[in-house]
Amino acid sequence: MYCNACGKVIAEDGRVCSYCGNVVGIPPTPKKLMRSRAGRKIAGVCAGLAQYFDLDSSLVRILCFFIALATGIFPGIVTYLLAWIIVPERPELKPVVAGQQPVTS
Numbered sequence: 001m002y003c004n005a006c007g008k009v010i011a012e013d014g015r016v017c018s019y020c021g022n023v024v025g026i027p028p029t030p031k032k033l034m035r036s037r038a039g040r041k042i043a044g045v046c047a048g049l050a051q052y053f054d055l056d057s058s059l060v061r062i063l064c065f066f067i068a069l070a071t072g073i074f075p076g077i078v079t080y081l082l083a084w085i086i087v088p089e090r091p092e093l094k095p096v097v098a099g100q101q102p103v104t105s
Contacts, residue, residue: 034090043084 003010003017003024010017010024017024036047039057046064050057068076 033087035084035087037090037092043080044089045080045083045087048087048090 001010001012001014001024002008003020003022005022006017006020008017008019010019014024016022031052033052034048035044036051036057037044039047041047041061046060047057049055050060053060064076064080068079
């Protein structure tokens, strides 16, 4: 297989060119900030931030708590509520039963 960017020969199962560093084949999908449905405590804002930044959700919750304390409780609550309103919720994935058409909502 050849790299699309530099034209060098790379391994058949390679995802990244070792010469130029470009991704070969289908490019990865960009990350989107979305409120999480799994592991949420209130609205999924901290869990969504944790998924977006590849961090532990408990760490993000603790950081949000201390940032809210450092800036005053009211700005922290307002920021959380704004994130609850602005950040979209991750779509619900419904299981597909064999022999039925997938349901989209």
